Amino acid sequence: MQKTRWKAGNMIYPLPAVMVSCGNETETNIVTVAWTGTICTNPPMTYISLRPSRYSYDLIKASGYFAINLTTESLVRETDFCGVKSGRDVDKFKEMHLTCIRDEETHCPMIEESPVSIVCETVEIKELGSHHMFIANVKAVYVDESYMDEKGKFHLNETGLIAYSHGSYLSIGEELGTFGYSISKKKKPCITKSKKDKVEQEASTMKKGAEKSTSCHNKKVSSNKREKNQQIPRNSATHKSNKKTSKKRNKNKKHNKKTPQ
Amino acid sequence: MQKTRWKAGNMIYPLPAVMVSCGNETETNIVTVAWTGTICTNPPMTYISLRPSRYSYDLIKASGYFAINLTTESLVRETDFCGVKSGRDVDKFKEMHLTCIRDEETHCPMIEESPVSIVCETVEIKELGSHHMFIANVKAVYVDESYMDEKGKFHLNETGLIAYSHGSYLSIGEELGTFGYSISKKKKPCITKSKKDKVEQEASTMKKGAEKSTSCHNKKVSSNKREKNQQIPRNSATHKSNKKTSKKRNKNKKHNKKTPQ
Ligand SMILES: Cc1cc2nc3c(=O)[nH]c(=O)nc-3n(C[C@H](O)[C@H](O)[C@H](O)COP(=O)(O)O)c2cc1C
Ligand SMILES: Cc1cc2nc3c(=O)[nH]c(=O)nc-3n(C[C@H](O)[C@H](O)[C@H](O)COP(=O)(O)O)c2cc1C
Structure with missing residues (x-):
C-alpha cells in the first residue's frame, strides 16, 4: 500500500451527526453537530465543539445545558436542515415539525422524535480555535421505550441510527462482530457467555456489547431496519416513525448496563 | 413516543473504532479506541480518552505522539483484538500481521493497512475520571493513494469504514443524502452546483460533503464495497485487502479540501 502524506486535517470518520x-424557558433551537463524542466513562462526560458564530453558541453558553439527540434514517432530512439553517432565521422545531420536550430536572429542550436524548451540563468551554469545545457532564439519558425489551434491555442498534462520513449521511449496515469476538474460541462474530468471563478485566471498558451478545446473531440489521421504516410511513404531524408498535415493552427504569465503560 | 429517563450514561453512537x-524508537503498540473524535477544525485537533491502566497510556504520555488509524471491514478482527489484548502480553503488530510504518517527521508508528492514519501530538492531558483525555494537534494525515482519483480527490467512503455502536461492529450502509441536500430545490438526496452557492456562509463548516457532491449519486455504497471486498480476498501476508488495484491514481499531494470545516 502506497500512502500519501497530507498536511493536517480532519479525517476521523464515521461520526454521529x-x-x-x-x-x-422561552426560546429553543436545534443545531447539527458532528464534532461530538464521549470523553469519559465514569463520570459520563461528553463534548460538542461549536463555532462561536452559531446562534446556538450563545444559547448554550447562557443556559449551561444542551441535549444530544441521536439521529436516525427517518430524521436525515431534519438533521441536515438543522445543520444548514440558523435559528436566527427560522424556528427549526416548527419548520421540521419536531416536538420539543423538556428534561424534568434541568428543563433542557430535547427532541421527542429522537430515540435517545442525552442531557448535558457544560463544565468548561475550551477556546481551541475555529471551534470552542463544550466539555460536559451527562445529567440524564432519555430513551424511547419502544426499543426496550421485556428485560429492560435497550436495543439501540434497531433504531436505524445514521452515520456522517466525509460529507455524506450513511445508513448503518450489517453487524460484523461484537466486542471481544476475536478472542472467542470459535473465531466467529459471536461471543458466548462463557467466553465473556475470559475477556480480561482491563478490557472491560466496552463490555456492554459483550453483555448483550450471548448468542450468535450476525443478522442483517439494516434490512430489518429498512423494512420497518417502510412499514411505518413517516407522518409529518405526529413523527412517530421510529416507534415500534408491534411489541409491548416493559417500562424498566433501570439502566441495563452492567459494566460501565 | 414514550421516553424513559435513565441516569447518566454513555450513549453517543455510532462511533468510529x-x-x-x-x-x-524501539517499542510499538496498538490500542483500540472509541472515545475519539474531532474537537476543532482549524487548527485541526482531535482527542482520545484512555484509562491510565492501558499499556498504551504510558507509551503515549512518554512520546507525546500517537496515530489514529481508521478501521475497515477487512480490519474488524484486528480492531477487536487490539481492544481486548494488552501490549503488556502480546506484540499486536506481529500477532495481527500488521505492518508498522513511521511518520517521516515525528517517527510515530502507524498501521500501513489502514486507509487513513492521522498523526497527532498531545498538547494536554485532562484527567477527567476513569479516562484521561489526550487533547492533540493533528500533525499529518496519511491516506491510501489507491482511493484517490485522477483529480486527487480522496474517496474515503469507498474504503469500507466500519462503525462501532453499543457493543457491535457495523458496516456502513447506503448513502442517504449529502451535506445540504435538505435545502436543495429538488428535495432529493442530491446537491447541485448552483445550490451549493446558496448554502449560507455560516453553514459552510461541513461543506466538504457538498463540494464533493455536484451530481445526484444516491448509490448503494455498501454493496459496491462488499463486492470489492469479496473480489480481493484478505491476504494475511501482505494485507493489501483495502487496496484498489484496478485504477492507476494520481499522486496529488494537495489536500483536496476547499472549505475547512
Ligand atoms: C452534518 C453536519 C455536522 C455539523 N457539525 C458541526 C459542528 O460540529 N460544529 C459546528 O459548529 N457546526 C456544525 N455544523 C454546522 C451547523 O449545524 C450549522 O452552521 C447550523 O446552521 C448552525 O445553526 P444555529 O445558527 O441555529 O446554531 C454541522 C452541520 C452539518 C450538516
Ligand atoms: C471497540 C473498542 C473500543 C475501545 N475504546 C476504548 C477507549 O476509548 N479508551 C480506552 O481506554 N480503552 C478502550 N478500549 C479498550 C482497550 O482497547 C483495551 O483495554 C486494550 O486491551 C488496551 O491495550 P493496551 O493495554 O495494549 O494499551 C476499547 C476496546 C474496544 C474493543
Whole structure:
C-alpha cells in the first residue's frame, strides 16, 4: 500500500451527526453537530465543539445545558436542515415539525422524535480555535421505550441510527462482530457467555456489547431496519416513525448496563 | 413516543473504532479506541480518552505522539483484538500481521493497512475520571493513494469504514443524502452546483460533503464495497485487502479540501 502524506486535517470518520437541542424557558433551537463524542466513562462526560458564530453558541453558553439527540434514517432530512439553517432565521422545531420536550430536572429542550436524548451540563468551554469545545457532564439519558425489551434491555442498534462520513449521511449496515469476538474460541462474530468471563478485566471498558451478545446473531440489521421504516410511513404531524408498535415493552427504569465503560 | 429517563450514561453512537498506534524508537503498540473524535477544525485537533491502566497510556504520555488509524471491514478482527489484548502480553503488530510504518517527521508508528492514519501530538492531558483525555494537534494525515482519483480527490467512503455502536461492529450502509441536500430545490438526496452557492456562509463548516457532491449519486455504497471486498480476498501476508488495484491514481499531494470545516 502506497500512502500519501497530507498536511493536517480532519479525517476521523464515521461520526454521529447529532441534533443538539438547546435554549431557555422561552426560546429553543436545534443545531447539527458532528464534532461530538464521549470523553469519559465514569463520570459520563461528553463534548460538542461549536463555532462561536452559531446562534446556538450563545444559547448554550447562557443556559449551561444542551441535549444530544441521536439521529436516525427517518430524521436525515431534519438533521441536515438543522445543520444548514440558523435559528436566527427560522424556528427549526416548527419548520421540521419536531416536538420539543423538556428534561424534568434541568428543563433542557430535547427532541421527542429522537430515540435517545442525552442531557448535558457544560463544565468548561475550551477556546481551541475555529471551534470552542463544550466539555460536559451527562445529567440524564432519555430513551424511547419502544426499543426496550421485556428485560429492560435497550436495543439501540434497531433504531436505524445514521452515520456522517466525509460529507455524506450513511445508513448503518450489517453487524460484523461484537466486542471481544476475536478472542472467542470459535473465531466467529459471536461471543458466548462463557467466553465473556475470559475477556480480561482491563478490557472491560466496552463490555456492554459483550453483555448483550450471548448468542450468535450476525443478522442483517439494516434490512430489518429498512423494512420497518417502510412499514411505518413517516407522518409529518405526529413523527412517530421510529416507534415500534408491534411489541409491548416493559417500562424498566433501570439502566441495563452492567459494566460501565 | 414514550421516553424513559435513565441516569447518566454513555450513549453517543455510532462511533468510529480506531486503532491507535503508538510507541518509541524501539517499542510499538496498538490500542483500540472509541472515545475519539474531532474537537476543532482549524487548527485541526482531535482527542482520545484512555484509562491510565492501558499499556498504551504510558507509551503515549512518554512520546507525546500517537496515530489514529481508521478501521475497515477487512480490519474488524484486528480492531477487536487490539481492544481486548494488552501490549503488556502480546506484540499486536506481529500477532495481527500488521505492518508498522513511521511518520517521516515525528517517527510515530502507524498501521500501513489502514486507509487513513492521522498523526497527532498531545498538547494536554485532562484527567477527567476513569479516562484521561489526550487533547492533540493533528500533525499529518496519511491516506491510501489507491482511493484517490485522477483529480486527487480522496474517496474515503469507498474504503469500507466500519462503525462501532453499543457493543457491535457495523458496516456502513447506503448513502442517504449529502451535506445540504435538505435545502436543495429538488428535495432529493442530491446537491447541485448552483445550490451549493446558496448554502449560507455560516453553514459552510461541513461543506466538504457538498463540494464533493455536484451530481445526484444516491448509490448503494455498501454493496459496491462488499463486492470489492469479496473480489480481493484478505491476504494475511501482505494485507493489501483495502487496496484498489484496478485504477492507476494520481499522486496529488494537495489536500483536496476547499472549505475547512
Ligand atoms: C452534518 C453536519 C455536522 C455539523 N457539525 C458541526 C459542528 O460540529 N460544529 C459546528 O459548529 N457546526 C456544525 N455544523 C454546522 C451547523 O449545524 C450549522 O452552521 C447550523 O446552521 C448552525 O445553526 P444555529 O445558527 O441555529 O446554531 C454541522 C452541520 C452539518 C450538516
Ligand atoms: C471497540 C473498542 C473500543 C475501545 N475504546 C476504548 C477507549 O476509548 N479508551 C480506552 O481506554 N480503552 C478502550 N478500549 C479498550 C482497550 O482497547 C483495551 O483495554 C486494550 O486491551 C488496551 O491495550 P493496551 O493495554 O495494549 O494499551 C476499547 C476496546 C474496544 C474493543
